[in-house]
Amino acid sequence: MTSMHAPRPADELARLFNPRSIAIVGASANPNSFGGRFMTNLAGFEGKIYFVNPRYEEIEGKPCAPSLSALPEVPDCVLVASGLKTVEAIFEEAVALGAGGVVLIASGFAETGDSETAAVQDRLAARAKESGVPLVGPNTIGFVNFATRAGATFLTGLDLERGYDCLAERRTIGLVSQSGALGLSLAQSMNREVYFSHVLSCGNSADIDLADCANYLVDDPHCRVIVCLLEGLRDPRRLEQVARRATLAGKPIILCKMARGDHGAQAAASHTGSLAGSHAAYKTMIERAGGIVIERFEELIETATFLSKAGKPSGNGAMVIATSGGAAILAADAAEAQHVPLPQPDGSVLETLGAHIPAFGSVRNPADVTAEVVNNIESLTACVEAVLARDDFAALVIPHPLAYDTAYPRIALLDRLAGEAGKVISMVWLSGWLEGPGSSEIETARNLAMFRSMDGCFSAISTWIDWDRRRAAIEQDPPIPLTDARVRSRAADVLSKSDGAVVAEREAKALLATYGVPVTEDRRAATSEAVRHCASEMGGRLVMKIDSPDIAHKTEVGGIALGLETPDAAVSAYERMIDAVAKAAPDARINGVIIQRMVPEGLEIVIGARIDPAFGPLVLVGLGGVLVELMADSVTAPAPVSQSQALDMLSKLRAAPLLDGFRNMPRVDRDALARIIVRVSEFATDHADKIAELDINPVICNGSDIVAADALIVLQRT
Template identity: 35%
Template sequence: MPQSEADTALSAMLRPRSVAVIGASEDASRIGGRPIAAMLERGFQGAILPVNPKRDRVQGLPAFASVAELPETPDVAIIAVPPALAEPALRDLGARGTRAAILFTAGYAEMGAAGAEAQARLLGIAREHGMRLLGPNSLGLLNAANGFYGTFTSSLERGYPTPGPIGIASQSGAYGMHLFSMARDWGLGLSCSITTGNEADLTVGDFIAWMAEDPQTEVIAAYSEGIRDGTRFLAAVELARRNRKPVVMMKVGRSALGRAAAQSHTASLAGDDAVTDAVLAEHGVVRARTTDELLDIARLATRRIYPVGNTLGVLTVSGGAGVLVSDAAEAVGLPMPPMPEAAQAALRADLPFCAPQNPVDCTAQVLNDLSLVSRFGEAMLGEGGYRSALLFFTHAGGAPSITPRLREQLRALRGRYPDRLLVLSALADPPQLRQFEEDGFTVFADPSRAVVAIHAMGRFGDAFADAPPPVLPEVPALPLPATTPSEAEAKRLLAAAGIATAPERVCADAGAAAEAAQALGFPVVMKILSPDILHKSEIGGVLLNVADAAAAREGFALLMRRAAEAAPQARLEGVLVAKQLSGGVECILGINRDPVFGPVAVFGLGGIFVEVLRDVALRRCPFGEAEAEAMIRSIRGAPLLLGARGRPPADIAALAQMLSRLSVLAHRAGPGLAAIDLNPVFAMPAGEGAFAADAVIEIAEHAS
């Protein structure tokens, strides 16, 4: 695909032919001196143009008094001056036609309203000149392949990275370079490392998109405190998914305290964490909980084996390790099906005291007969058919008397099954570990960490597998009312979208209520009807089990009195009389507009399941009925819908249709829609449908 203007600017930023350093310093330990020193040391081939009005030379290079005096227009400029000087420098660079700028300068949106205004001015200058910005408040970036070090990180004092396939994009500068330093210390090969800071312009998502097209980057590791532009971010991770480039991400701010810290640190919008979890999973991004986990997954991903329908077979010399691995696999949801019975029998015939179920324990006998490794491994991969295998050899794997022969057995296994993900857990010295790695095996000391990484490879494989596009139901675009409607009006809108509700009537007086109740059939539910009273039960505005006409008359008067006492300013439209449903499973369906990702659908069972256990499924809108059914079946309480303990199974198809239609309605409604709450929805027995008994549609405050 042709490069966009943004792609071109990002390429200029990471592969520049010339770089100006505004605020260049002779002192290689200062912020304005570190990039120059690093580029000189690593042999950067482009032109380095120091700008310093007080010096003729900087670190042996000719220096220039101003941007105007530069002998050429730099592809990128590093701005390492205070805020008062950064703005005119950016303007001068724009006038020269510089395409990109890296702003080390801090003191902008992270400092409050005045800083946000100054940051907006910087962005305005850049936009005026068609320039792209990294930062401000950025620690910069580096490209290990070409020796471009546009960063002032002190981590380079401990060494430079080996060029390789892993790219890092981080919103946080210090933590991004913490990731970089750990990756370098682990010996991981890096293509680039980028820190985006305040993201006045360019975001982590923009650099994920760039790395998704970068031939030097095969694996993308990201750290984010808040996703600023959900649309751009999702387009980026979708591009990576289509290009079969795994994205592993630490998205921090899970806790309320963490979200508050993210706001103060980079002025980011953290969004709801449960929504973020669901959306990342939907788009094939694996979310890492810790730094070690992120790097474990990135390291294993460089093998570029992403099993679809992943299953784990375990070959071990320790029964205890087998139990540990089984626990870890169950915790992450990685299937470990048992070996076929015939294969188990054959292994017992080979070694009567082995335990061949899975984990397959070949015992310490392997020390006497290393051919057991290939024979048992062949059975696991050939007859067991496992897509991944974890081979646990503990300290025996590093014993000088064993390692050479073990490598022979493992290389033979690797050669026969090049498409399988084979991982070792062993303790060995660095030279031996390198030998195993060169043979095509990633080695983990901790088998539990290996399991998490193996599970991630399967998630990538499933995400990369071609899937048919969702089939969306036909739902008309419905004009939203200017303000939040009453329940009756909300249900009329939902009915137009094909969402079924319980039979009901709007009644303006007691006589009409009695007549409606008689026509609908007892018992009925009676509810106060007002666009100003959305949560009716809180004021006693709902009456259940109304059993006759007289009770309906009395109920009307009671509801009107309670409403007048609890909400005297509320507009009252009368009382809603509805057929009281029974015999179904109560569910909750809803829509919430996430500030980052837009409308998100929620499904769960009613009562304790949602209020206490928070057993819900989330998915970004819109989606089809197949995706809706997968959501319904994914909750822990799904057996109650599927016929647990002799209950009749619920009408899952009707529920999925309602949920899918709701998602399309929300997507088409646009930002004027704040929320929809259908609670309860009665999922009747199979073939009898699903009906919303109550409905609230909230209009966003700015919509009017």
Template identity: 45%
Template sequence: MNVVPRGVYRHKDMVRMFAPKSVAIVGASTNEKAFGSKVLALMDGAEFDGKTYLVNARYDRVGERPCYPSIKALPEVPDCVIIAVPREAVEQIVAECAECGVGGIILYSSGYGETGKPDRLEQQEQLAKIARDSGVPLLGPNCIGAINFESGFMGTFLGSSSTRKLAPSANAIGLVSQSGALGFALAQATEHGISFSHLLTCGNACDVDIADQISYLADDPSCKVIACLFEGMANPARLIEAANVAHAANKPIVIYKMATGEQGAAGAMSHTGSLAGSDAAYRAAFRRAGMVVVDDLESLIETAAFFGKVAQPKATGVAVVATSGGACIMSADKAELHHVQLPAPQPKTRAVLERVVPEFGSPNNPCDVTAQVLGDPQSLHDCLEALMSDDGYGAVVVPHILAYELVAARLKVFSEAARRHGKIVCAVWLTEWLEGPGAVEAELDSHIALFRSMDRCFATLARWHEREKWLAAQPRTLARRVTTESVKNGASLLDAVRNIALTEREAKQVLHAYGIAVVEDKLVQSAQDAVAVAKNMGYPVAMKAESPDILHKTEAGVIRLNLKTEAEVASAFEAIMANANKVTPRPSINGVLVQPMVPTGVEIMVGAKVDPMFGPLIVVGMGGIMVELLKDTVLELAPVNHGEALSMLDRLQGKAMLTGFRGSEPVNLDALADVICRLSELIDHQKAFISEIDVNPLICSAERIIAVDALVVKHDVTA
């Protein structure tokens, strides 16, 4: 049974489930350990705003409450039905809920698709079909549930002191998690001052999934920012659709993805395929959708809390003021690591710092006020005010070395300065007394972002600036560089090739059709012909075996470079053919290509791949053998525009090679970006034909960007 894909649910579709006025608990019990009993206890403890009905045909009453035999027997159609019964009884209850038109179903029962058994998966798909056909959203099965902190709706059996009714602050986080247990672990951040609007988990997600939940929170007024703990999904396009809903509502999404293995690279024929794994593709999709990606679980809530408090940065510069020289050094290190600018203070700011900071301190940025603040607290306040007033800074980082009673009072001064100037104070909690005086006060303050790591503080500031660049580039534009005629010619060339892998000559013909410069070549069948062609081209030359069966020529020993004489060319021909014939299984050999040697330049690899989940991808990296040795690559969804292509080059670790390293001539980056754009359009246009592409290397200089080798792999329609 195949369930027809759908667009994401919107807030109106799920509001009765996640903000219910009435809840029915199916599986209510006199056994206090039963899931139904646990849900009821949590609802009572949280003083749920709505009505609660109990359903179990075995009882007339549970405690002091009446108990009904079925959903149909209830005095009203409930908004949300929580099903806490064994799997065998579930389908009938779900069908009854659908018939009655309830607002939503939360299903705890397990033993479905997670078992891997075909009959259980079929049962799960049947539940999804009932939900889709009736229009009743179903959350689960195998689900821990959902919490609405504002209303006290505890649609869960997993409770603790943190799962209680709480009035969300103006910067509340909506948390969605594919891992129910980890989601509830993160929600315990309420104990140290973090404000949540919701906690939504999804279990097996046979109907309502994490994309639907993001879409719901995007339009919920009590949620300021969305934090997402993500594992993966069969159709990532739904996640991007939900991110677009959040963008329209001006709500940042902070996402941490688990399961970062590169299984998507298994079996790839090209360098591109081996480097374009699933995690890299997910990250590219997240970037395209404007999500804020964090690298570890510990960063998720901290980063989301920051984005819940900040507005648009007033400047890209950041100031640091500390009472410790060591903290200043640490902050400078992390700022450099994450490419966060620490510009020098403006003259009027520096004048204040020089007046206040003692001679054994530092009136620079970072500013070391020294321990003299113990005797003169006003000195720190004056420095902070001066830095906040400086137009060059959009945020001020204040490391806190010790937790003690005066910290809370100090934070009030910082908060007031941040409020007046419309900026943010980043308080870095360096003391190991994690919940010491001032910590909770900082979390609760809407003008102070608390970090328990200097590294995470500057990583978050960098992401803030990156997201602002993304926002400024919206709506995204894509100016096509390739003509309709070029697309038609490329398709004809690909259709004419019968082999899975194109030869280098065939691949370069396709590139040429797309306006990408390629080195000329001649195919020869003998050493004598090779000498004649080389003489006509002019020395030096390069020679390569042409075979659809030898994809990586360097490894096979069938390339010879910088040949300068007739004797070298003749010898090279014989050696290339001998090595080609040693390859097993024995390849089909068309002959040997003779090419002029291209003048030296920076070698870049540009590749592309059609991913089964994400579609066309484009990869850029340092070329030649360095692509495998260093794995210095950047990946994006294809096609890309010119600005995105330039950004890819800027993110390479070896980008200094492109901009003139140690006096070398810089590469024409605009011309290189144009090639990247054209190749990204090629994989997009010809995705029905092409599986993988490698252009490695592109020889890049100020005058010319030229492809000297290429591999194109078609889809294997026989597989």
């Protein structure tokens, strides 16, 4: 279960990531060694550099100390370029001196799977936490702080001088990556005029992890947008706190998560276990904290660059001014796919477009101004100014189909007009000549945002508008518990005394009912006569289910019978069911059957929870019934959730329109359904130390009449 530790405060990492002095342990006269590469990359550092290596008295005419203790001052940042066998002693020396932090690049630790080297990493992590001296790594490529020219990395191929020498106002993107190579591959977009405040790499994250690094960037004045390239975290909920802080500070935080497979769900006993994936939980967690999740690695930098330039969206849609009918069609398709409205021009905009666009063009949105307007700078200026002056358009998109030198004046014009209006124009590069004339000029322009695809452009615009909407609605405080402490205690006692791997339907529903989950009334019967007696007393149409702690999915073994209208029908169904289940599951313990009144037809929803090794309790809602896993329409979130968060989960289902009524089905009371999700999330949170999964399927929704018809609780193995 998650520890819910807070991320490391930013001021505790200031000496490490914004150092005034750096010591290179393992400095070397060999320029190709790790120590030698550190020296090369730190040649322009604005602070003090110290060399440490007992093999040298000096390197390149500069003194080299035999140890950290021999230096004239305690360094802020210690870069350790030595092997696995020596790092513990070096770290202990740094701790004893009170260094600001240590970067450990050596590999061969826990990532190898070897127990001995993993133990070394564990000892280093424990000492870092005990001493308060931050440790980055092991197995990291280091970091770069472009504001202070601190190229504390051994990697080559990154034009650090280019990043150092650009205007400070352009170094706005802070990049944090668990993968050092992929992080620096993104940083090479500096060759496309995209600049960074920091590039931070975590490596094995024995102590300082991605959440700590991102939290540091929230408080850094040079960083306006935070990009996180993530594989996974031991304690993901810490990143939720960082995302909330960044959003409240007005900084977009963008997450792209790799390693999306959810292997832990493969052997799940309940529907919930196979649906509630950790990647889905990351997405919901970050978005509810106001952050942004990008699914495609290729869109990370374009989206971050756009957000670093764009201000607050003034409207909810985009206007497209195209010089090609085909480009206009591409824009219309992409806008529809990304759910970006294209409002039709009216008033002054329509009047201006009509006055300047020839009859064979189009004044509708997307507008086709044709080559006539492109070649007439006054007409193009009038059209663009008219759109930029109107706040009902959040964005102006101008496709750029061809690469040619004569476009330079037009690019400069668009940059100037956007700057005067205080807005950004999105330019979509459609030419197959990717680095052709004009591409660099667009990327260099302060008020133009370059996109290499129409879908990427409208995806970024959609993300921008959605982020602005969500940031105003994020919740700063965790949900308040709704269930009485005595109820929680009684439920915990029942779970502790349960024998076997599962709590079957009748007992599971009784437990959930104490938390306010509406459930069907059940009777248990274990003989034909008992079945007849129950059916006679209950009357009406009945449902019969097999009662067994060993059968998770009753339908698959013939363990459900519906629409039983007479006692005789109930007895016949009972005898057939006992026989069928005995053949299908001969080793299962059979306690008899459960009889309940048949709930009127309605929309079937599944609500469940599972305990994730990293996240702790996760709650799930999805389209339910017997086809639940086939449809795989579900939303997962870390528990507990609030009422508004539960409503947001419902809105993200593909089947959400069914909740608003479909054909002759009544509109489902979303508030009532969300309250059940909240209660289930609280149950899972309260008993995360005892349960592994719980599954309520189906929850039958008929207007405001919502009831759980079946439930299963899978207990943790002891």
